[in-house]
Amino acid sequence: MFIKFQPLLKQTIWGGEKIIPFKQLDSRLDHVGESWEISGVKDNETVVREGPYAGMTLGALTAQMEASLVGAANFRRFGTEFPLLIKFIDACDDLSIQVHPTDEIARRQGKPRGKTEMWYIMKSDEGARLYSGLRREITPEEYKKMVENDTITDALAQYEVKEGDVFFLPAGRIHAIGSGCFLAEIQQTSDVTYRIYDYGRRDKDGRQRQLHTKEAAECINYQVENDYRTHYAEKKDQGVTLVKCPYFSTTVYDLTREMTIDYSALDSFVILIGMSGSALLTDEDGETTTLKAGETVLVPATTRRIRVTGQVKMLETFVES
Numbered sequence: 092m093f094i095k096f097q098p099l100l101k102q103t104i105w106g107g108e109k110i111i112p113f114k115q116l117d118s119r120l121d122h123v124g125e126s127w128e129i130s131g132v133k134d135n136e137t138v139v140r141e142g143p144y145a146g147m148t149l150g151a152l153t154a155q156m157e158a159s160l161v162g163a164a165n166f167r168r169f170g171t172e173f174p175l176l177i178k179f180i181d182a183c184d185d186l187s188i189q190v191h192p193t194d195e196i197a198r199r200q201g202k203p204r205g206k207t208e209m210w211y212i213m214k215s216d217e218g219a220r221l222y223s224g225l226r227r228e229i230t231p232e233e234y235k236k237m238v239e240n241d242t243i244t245d246a247l248a249q250y251e252v253k254e255g256d257v258f259f260l261p262a263g264r265i266h267a268i269g270s271g272c273f274l275a276e277i278q279q280t281s282d283v284t285y286r287i288y289d290y291g292r293r294d295k296d297g298r299q300r301q302l303h304t305k306e307a308a309e310c311i312n313y314q315v316e317n318d319y320r321t322h323y324a325e326k327k328d329q330g331v332t333l334v335k336c337p338y339f340s341t342t343v344y345d346l347t348r349e350m351t352i353d354y355s356a357l358d359s360f361v362i363l364i365g366m367s368g369s370a371l372l373t374d375e376d377g378e379t380t381t382l383k384a385g386e387t388v389l390v391p392a393t394t395r396r397i398r399v400t401g402q403v404k405m406l407e408t409f410v411e412s
Contacts, residue, residue, distance in 0.1 A: 092374060092376075092378060092390070092391050092393070092394055093372060093374070093378065093379075093380040093388050093389070093390060094139060094142065094144065094152070094388070094389040094390075094391070095139070095140045095141060095142075095380065095386070095387070095388055095389070096128065096129055096137035096138060096139055096140055096149065096387070096389070097137060097138050097139075097140050098114065098116075098126045098127060098128055098137065098387075099125075099126070099127035099130060099135060099137055100116075100118070100120055100123050100125075100126055101123065101124055101125040101126070101127065102120060102121070102122050102123055102124065103122060103123075103124030103125065104122070104184070104295060105122075105124055105182050105183060105184040105185075105186060106121075106122035106123050106124030106125070106181060106182075106183065107122070107123070107124070107181040107182060107183035107273070108121060108122075108123075108181070108183070109181040109273045110123045110124075110125075110126050110179055110181045111123060113179070113213075113273075113384060113385045114126060114179070114385035114386070115383075115384075115385060122183075123181065124180065124181060124182065125178050125179065125180050125181075126178065126179040127176070127177075127178050128177040128178060128179065128364070128387035129149065129173075129175065129176070129177040129362060129387055129389055130149065130176050130177070130280075131148075131149045131150050131153065131172055131173035131176070131280050132176060132280060132281075132282050135282075136148040136149050136150050137149050139152060149173050150171065150172070150173070153171045153172070153173050154171040156391065157171070158392065159391060159392060159393045160360060160391045160392060161173065161174070161359065161360050161392060161410075162357075162358040162359040162360060162392035162410075162412075163358055163392075164358050164359075164412035165358070165359055165360070165392075165410055165412060167412075168412055172280060173280060174279065174280055174338070174339075174410050175277060175278070175279065175280060175338075175339055175362065175408065175410065176277075176278050176279070176280045176281070177275070177276070177277055177362060177364065177387055177408075178275070178276040178278075179213075179273075179274070179275055179276075179385070180268060180272070180273070180274050180275075180276055181272075181273045182268045182269065182270055182271065182272050182273075183270060183271070184270050185267065185268075185269050185270050185290065186267050186268040186269070187267060187286045187287070187288060187289040187290075187300070188222065188243060188244065188247070188265060188266075188267045188286070188287040188288040188289070189265070189266060189267060189284050189285060189286055189287060189307075190263065190264070190265050190266070190285050190287060190307045190310050190311055191205055191206035191207070191208070191260075191262050191263070191281070191283060191284060191285065191310065192205040192206070192262055192263070192283060192285070192306075192309070192310040193205045193262040193263060193310070194262075196262075196309060196310055197281070197283055200306060200309070202281075202283045203281070204279060204280075204281050204283075205262040205279065205281060205283060206262055206278055206279050206281040206283055206284070207260065207261050207262045207278065207279055207336060207338045208260045208276055208277060208278030208279070209257065209258065209259045209260060209276070209277050209278070209321075209333070209334050209339075209341060210256075210257065210258045210260065210268075210274045210275070210276055211255075211256075211257055211274060211275045211277075211333070211341075211343070211366075211406060212252045212253065212254055212255065212256040212257070212258075212272065212273070212274050213254055213273045213274055213275060213366065214254050214273060215252055215253070215254065215271050215272050215273045215274070216270075216271030216272075216273075217271075218251060218271065219251070219252050219269055219270065219271030219272045219273075220249055220250060220251050220252065220269040220270075220271075220272075221249070221250055221252055221258070221266070221267060221268050221269045221272055222244065222247040222248065222249055222250075222265065222266055222267040222269070223247075223248055223250060223258050223260065223264065223265075223266045223319040223320075224247070224248045224264050224265065224266070224315070224316055224319040225246055225247060225248065225265065225313065225314075225315050226246065226247060226248040226249075226315070227246055227315060228313065228315050229246050229313065230313070231308055231311075231313070233246075234246075234308060234311065234313075235304065235308065238287060238288055238302075238304055241288075241291070243287065243288050244288070247265060247267075248319055249269075250319070250320060252272060255325065256320060257320070257321035257323065257333050257334070258319060258320060258321060259321050259334050259336070261312070261336070262310070262312075263310055263311060263312030264312055264319070265287065265311060275364055275366070275406060277334075277339055277341055277406070277408050279338050279339075285303035285306045285307035285310060286300065286301065286302050286303050286307075287302065287303070287304065287307045288302070289302065321333060321334065323343075325343075325345065326345070327345050327346075327347055328345070328346055328347055328348055328350060329344070330342040330343070330344050330352075330407065331343050331344075333406075338410065339408050339409065339410055340408065340409055340410070340411050341406055341407065341408040342406070342407045342408075343366075343404070343405070343406055343407075344399075344403075344404065344405050344406075344407060345404045346370065346399055346401070346402060346403050346404070346405075347402050349398065349399065349400045349401075350398075350399050351396055351397070351398045351399070352396065352397050352399065352407075353395070353396050354390075354394060354395055354396065354397070355395040355396065357392075357409065357411065358392060358411070358412065359392055359409040359410050359411055359412075360389060360390060360391055360392050360409060360410075361389075361390040361394075361407060361408070361409045362387060362388070362389055362390070362406075362407070362408050362409065363382055363387070363388045363390065363405050363406070363407055364386075364387050364405060364406040364407075364408070365382045365383050365384045365385060365386045365387070365403060365404075365405050366384060366403075366404040366405055366406060367384045367403070367404045368383070368384065368401065368402045368403040368404055369381060369382065369383035369384070369401055369402075369403055370382050370383075370399050370400055370401030370402070370403035370405075371399075371400045371401055372388065372397055372398070372399060373397065373398040373400070374390075374394050374395075374396065374397055374398075375394070375395050375396045382399075382403060382405060383403075
């Protein structure tokens with residue numbers, strides 16, 4: 092079985108013009124900063140596009156299908172809340188400097204859970220950059236002073252990005268998407284974001300956006316690493332693991348020939364995200380669907396095998412307990 096959803100397109104003051112053509116949508120919306128592909132976030136749930144479950148929200152679908160959708164271990168762990176949120180993000184301006192809490196800190200602050208996420212960079216503007224992690228050691232006191240005197244970016248590691256780059260962002264790591272970046276984001280189902288610094292900008296009504304300096308201070312991981320980019324060897328016609336953590340495991344496939352992927356030993360749903368090209372997906376019951384650039388497909392945990400026919404680059408992600 093394959094399930095596709097209507098994307099939630101988010102117009103933002105920093106949104107660009109890449110998402111609509113990438114997804115090949117018949118839409119005249121401009122400044123679309125985000126496309127929420129699969130979401131169970133309250134008041135922002137994606138709706139099944141077609142098939143026997145057409146019109147159902149992801150939350151209602153999870154409540155009805157339970158373990159047959161998400162897997163037995165995931166259903167015990169998360170109940171009827173779908174555990175992942177999938178987005179495409181297109182920034183034509185620098186986004187705010189942010190940090191997310193761990194699950195433990197989030198619950199201490201009255202939130203249901205924290206947020207760990209990852210970015211897979213798509214075809215971005217030449218010279219596009221982003222921030223990920225600290226490039227030098229600072230103390231919590233220095234952090235507060237640097238926010239106050241507009242120098243916090245001096246302490247952050249900055250990267251020029253290209254298509255295929257990967258950044259893993261565990262909770263506590265300061266980060267920001269820069270102007271010109273176009274990426275896929277995989278994250279815990281959580282909308283908890285603490286804005287550290289926003290360049291003094293104002294919204295469309297002329298007001299400065301709220302900062303969360305105090306809450307963020309409790310969340311920041313001050314450990315410095317040599318390199319925050321995820322390095323991997325690109326290979327054709329086989330899966331290459333990008334990220335494996337308690338919240339999700341993600342693999343990239345760059346397929347030039349037919350391949351069958353066996354999920355019989357996996358107790359989880361699978362999400363496939365089209366990066367480029369197109370393919371026909373066929374499950375063990377003969378049901379088919381397409382996967383092309385800009386499309387996202389949810390595969391229930393009861394599906395055991397998928398045959399992929401065509402030339403496609405895709406991300407595969409799931410939650411393995």
